[in-house]
Amino acid sequence: MSISFRSTRLTGGVDVLLVVGAIQIGMSNIAKIARQLKLPDEKLLGDWIVCLPGFTLDKYRQLQRSQLSILSMNCFGGLISHTLGLPFRSPTVNMFFRENEFLRFLHAPRVYLEEMPIFKEFAWERNLKRDYPVVILGNIDVHFNHYTDFDEAVKIWNRRKARINWYNLFVTMYTDSEEILRKFDTLPFGKKVCFVPFKSDLDSAWYINPEIDKDATTIGSHVNRFASGVIFYYDVFDMLLYGKKTPLIEM
Amino acid sequence: MKKILLWFVSNDKRFFQGAITILERQHNGLYIVGVTAGVPIQLQVNGKNVNFIPFDKVDRGG
Numbered sequence: 001m002s003i004s005f006r007s008t009r010l011t012g013g014v015d016v017l018l019v020v021g022a023i024q025i026g027m028s029n030i031a032k033i034a035r036q037l038k039l040p041d042e043k044l045l046g047d048w049i050v051c052l053p054g055f056t057l058d059k060y061r062q063l064q065r066s067q068l069s070i071l072s073m074n075c076f077g078g079l080i081s082h083t084l085g086l087p088f089r090s091p092t093v094n095m096f097f098r099e100n101e102f103l104r105f106l107h108a109p110r111v112y113l114e115e116m117p118i119f120k121e122f123a124w125e126r127n128l129k130r131d132y133p134v135v136i137l138g139n140i141d142v143h144f145n146h147y148t149d150f151d152e153a154v155k156i157w158n159r160r161k162a163r164i165n166w167y168n169l170f171v172t173m174y175t176d177s178e179e180i181l182r183k184f185d186t187l188p189f190g191k192k193v194c195f196v197p198f199k200s201d202l203d204s205a206w207y208i209n210p211e212i213d214k215d216a217t218t219i220g221s222h223v224n225r226f227a228s229g230v231i232f233y234y235d236v237f238d239m240l241l242y243g244k245k246t247p248l249i250e251m
Numbered sequence: 252m253k254k255i256l257l258w259f260v261s262n263d264k265r266f267f268q269g270a271i272t273i274l275e276r277q278h279n280g281l282y283i284v285g286v287t288a289g290v291p292i293q294l295q296v297n298g299k300n301v302n303f304i305p306f307d308k309v310d311r312g313g
Contacts, residue, residue: 013254014254014255014256014284015253015254015255016253016254016255016256016274017255017256017258018255018256018257018258018270018271018274019258019260020257020258020259020260020261020263020264020266020267020270021259021260021261021262021263021264021267022260022261023263023265023266024260024261024263025260025261030260033260037306039258039306039309047266047267047269047270048265048266048270050266050269050270050273050274051266051269051270051273055273056277057253057274057277057278
């Protein structure tokens with residue numbers, strides 16, 4: 001193995017434009033700058049992404065080209081997209097559903113996404129210490145807990161829902177309940193993952209041992225810390241590309 | 252062997268050496284064609300100077 005250097009002006013194409021320090025700025029902003037500078041944005045690669053467990057350039061490029069959309073019950077989709085430098089191709093970002101309402105949503109996502117969001121009420125976001133809008137979508141509530149303004153939340157929801165790639169969906173939630181897991185497992189999605197703090201033989205059950213990460217207190221916080229890249233229980237590339245369970249930690 | 256161009260967008264080099272090492276291992280070597288950034292920078296990798304290429308000199312040919 002070796003590293004070679006070129007000492008003259010660049011004249012040929014490159015395979016990779018390795019962006020150093022990109023985590024400070026975020027890949028979506030980097031991509032915008034690259035387009036302004038006319039740099040080949042399809043060759044961009046954030047340096048931190050290379051260091052994620054399970055990374056290979058082939059898998060990462062495959063993931064980028066796959067135009068994956070993540071439907072998630074909470075922030076998971078947004079967090080993992082950010083961790084992997086992938087654009088948001090889903091409206092389920094910066095919001096959450098209750099478990100049963102998310103299951104209802106997943107039974108007919110296209111129908112629910114056609115519904116006009118209606119303001120219901122403000123609720124208290126205890127972590128951010130501020131009110132957020134709760135919106136009715138048909139017969140379910142959507143909690144836009146990272147927004148303070150109803151109009152802004154709906155505007156972004158509508159913009160992002162237009163980006164969904166229905167041909168490559170990854171569907172995910174978490175629960176403490178075996179009953180909820182069983183219902184989720186029956187859903188007709190090719191790539192579906194339900195994180196649970198108990199062992200189960202169901203294919204869609206992805207066990208997270210709550211003893212491993214002592215800084216997380218609930219299954220929700222375990223899941224969010226996984227999505228944020230704090231701790232990797234599973235290979236995220238195998239998970240998002242194939243729905244394949246490749247544990248990285250013995251649980 | 253992969254041909255790579257480095258683009259420094261901030262001073263955060265936490266992941267830089269790790270990324271170079273992983274890419275070098277996974278592709279049986281690396282060919283670093285240069286480094287580009289908003290301002291001229293001096294960079295060494297494995298003790299060797301990397302050629303600085305201003306944005307406007309970066310080949311867009313793909």
